[in-house]
Amino acid sequence: WWGNKPKLDKIVYKQMADTAFQNGEIDAVEAYTKDDIKAIRSVKDAQLRIGYSTKTRVLEYNGKSKPLDDLQVRKAITQAFDVNTYNNVQFQGLNWKAEQPGSELLLPFQKGYENNLPAEAKYNVDNAKKTLEADGYKMGKDGYYAKGGKTLEISFTFFGDDATQQALANAYQAMMKKAGIKVKVVNVAESKFSDTVSSGNYQVLPMAWQAASAMTFVVSAPQLYTSDGPSNFTYVGSKKIDELVKKAGSLSDYDEQTKAVNAAEKEAFKLYGTIPVSNPASYLGAKKGLANYGPSGFAGNLPQDIGWQK
Structure with a gap:
């Protein structure tokens, strides 16, 4: 020894x-x-x-499912997402003030961390409505947007019978309603989590990433953001992002690595496939x-x- x-x-x-x-x-x-x-x-x-903790809670949007295959719809639901209210529900009674992080790769206390979320991603119901209207949606008499005679509706999936998870789902449904977006809450057994994720049988999915070490971001970037990344549960990507991620993986200097992954993540967030929610x-x-x-x-x-x- x-x-x-x-x-x-x-x-x-x-x-x-x-x-x-x-x-x-x-x-x-x-x-x-x-x-x-x-x-x-x-x-x-x-x-x-x-x-x-070294965990980041996120929302994943399934970009291969309608209507979330439309980038503007993904952008609108991001703008309609009241992250502060959501986190207040998540951490009620836990004596923890959770600010929304700007990265899913680097934690706020890490060297090189940057807020990579687009300025337009901030919570603003009016902006969410403007995004939808510019995309051809019109408000119906029922208080929900529609296009081509079809109401804009998405689903929010959560697992198990935990009261906090149910409350989060209800809160999400209520905040989307303010923006004229209909939400169907789907409750699935905890044992079905892996099957649900791997099959892509969801639309809006709350989950979390765990960083095993301070250098996890180097291997996480290609997993989360490349077009064929094994943990890209948004199913959206671009050649530009793939190239930026590849560049980050070829570097050995820490400062250069963080600069490169931040550049890649900024591009990834512009696709509105996923957003960081909190660091518990x-x-x-x-x-x-x-x-x-x-x-x-x-x-x-x-x-x-x-x-x-x-």
Whole structure:
């Protein structure tokens, strides 16, 4: 062993229910909901440790499905998306102020991060209506836009029976209605997530990306934004974006890499296939005195450094 002298003799892994923390059987537990946090705070001598996660929540628009095969419709639903209201619902009770990030490749605390969203992507219901009207849509008596006798309708898919996810779907439906866009909410079992994504059986899909390391953006760019990228669930792209991404992959200098991927992402966002929504927090409940364990971004928690404060 060539590392630092470990503070523990051994580490035991055991699958247990989260209630084990409340029962004093384990020393730390991750939290994801306001109920999880409430449970942690009910434990004597427990601490709630909060930090940035390396996750980015996004909305994916299926660009091969009608009417989202129309760039102007994708642009309009982006302009009609009230991201602040959406995030307030997402993080209610979690004591986390989530600002909309401008990238799905680099996190706001990373060197080289830029806001790559187009200026026209900002929330503005009037602009959303103008975009649709310039695209040939007309407002109907029912309060929804239509073209060629067909009402503008899209679907919003969410998974499972979590109350927050249902509330997010309802909020999205309500904000689109303000812009004259009809939304059908589709609820699918959690077990069907992979099948739904891989088959493209969705239109507006909330999901998230997880960055494994500070350099993940180098491999994420071609996966997310190239025309045939394996994680391009928007199904939109261009030769220009492919070339910019390829250029980024050929560079070895960090500053040049971030400059190149930012340029590629700016072009990708102009296609309105996907938008970043938030960077959630990472929460951990821990017994008082547990050292070197908790939210740590890309640094991770080295097992040999975990121990108890003297």
